[in-house]
Amino acid sequence: MLKGADEAAVEQENSASQHGEMTSWDINDIKLPQDVRQIDWFQEWPDSYVKHIYSSEDKNAQRHHSSWAMRNTNNHNSRILKKSCLGVVVCGNDCSTSDGRKIYLRPAICDKARQKQQRKCCPNCNGPLKLLSCRGHGGYPVTNFWRHEGQFIFFQSKGAHDHPRPETKLEAEARRSIHKAQTAFSASSVRLKRIQEIESLTGAMPMPEALPLLLSKPDAYVIPANFRGHLSKSSQEPTLSSCSGQLLYPRAAGEDEGSGEALTWSQGPSLGRIPSAERLSQHVLPVPKGGHGSFRPNTGPLGDGSCGEKSLLTYSSSCLSLPPYPAPQSGPCSRVSGAQPHRQLSAPLRGSEGDMSEGGPQVGLNYCHNDMVFNLYPLR
DNA sequence: CGCTGCGGGTGGT
DNA sequence: ACCACCCGCAGCG
Known part of the structure; x- marks a missing residue:
């Protein structure tokens, strides 16, 4: 069921942000392409089912950064780093600022810090804060995968964020x-x-x-x-x-x-x-x-x-x-x-x-x- | 203090 | 086997 959607998404990506060859690989493949013709600029907000190949010298890629709030997830595979999205922290009162903006805070990555964060108040209206969790991947958080291979860093994301973007890091x-x-x-x-x-x-x-x-x-x-x-x-x-x-x-x-x-x-x-x-x-x-x-x-x-x-x-x-x-x-x-x-x-x-x-x-x-x-x- | 990565462990499918 | 997730630990800024 999800498959159809997924594939569609993948296709879109293929034509849109991927250049032909690329998508022939999957992060789980035993061997990843080494004849990469083109590497990508770092993507701040990767969304849906995209794949990217970054230079192993790209600092952001090296750090596995993302502007989405992604936390490390244990996938019991030391070769592939997996991260899942924490969603976004919003105002429980759904308030708006005077210029009409909504509050979209970045969830703290650290569990403890996040709990603490949720006890704080909305910076705008002082109301309670609410964590909007990500359910973009079959009801579960969107996941991102990183794999360092040779002179490249392969990135793959699964799921489409179903929530607003949080603040950047x-x-x-x-x-x-x-x-x-x-x-x-x-x-x-x-x-x-x-x-x-x-x-x-x-x-x-x-x-x-x-x-x-x-x-x-x-x-x-x-x-x-x-x-x-x-x-x-x-x-x-x-x-x-x-x-x-x-x-x-x-x-x-x-x-x-x-x-x-x-x-x-x-x-x-x-x-x-x-x-x-x-x-x-x-x-x-x-x-x-x-x-x-x-x-x-x-x-x-x-x-x-x-x-x-x-x-x-x-x-x-x-x-x-x-x-x-x-x-x-x-x-x-x-x-x-x-x-x-x-x-x-x-x-x-x-x-x-x-x-x-x-x-x-x-x-x-x-x-x-x-x-x-x-x-x-x-x-x- | 919080981000990040690691990995042991649990429970569900 | 795979996945989501909890927890603590450690290195780092």
């Missing part, structure tokens, strides 16, 4: 650290003293909290409305607002996303570092200051014929302070069009993206990260 981390910083701060009597001192000296500094915040407002976390107003008023880079917004409220799966597109995230800088840049560019796409907004997450820079490190390089080197857009190259770019197999296979993401991920874009990334943090800061 980075987004969740940002939120956590912000929260941590905040509590640490308010708990720090030492600092309070300091502040008081300062206060007495300068006569300024109203509330202790203001200190670390400086540029944020009390409710930025949920802020949308004001925030926007604020932004436009102060005419700050739109990126920031979008950044923080996305940060907290990732879009629902396939929501519209127009997506159908491949939500790929660029590979190098990826996972983690550039949270939802791709989406940013789609929804808020504030053409970066300097930028010609040719960054199309889905279509990739193909438009300008670059799709390559060249554009990436130029971009990152000339616009270091730019918003953290994902590297121009995105999935479709290399895969579908069968373009540029060269840099992937022959020059394993090393000198190019590999390093880029650690070097170039990082500046931009950090930049973004900081901004996100700032915007997010006022967590409550």
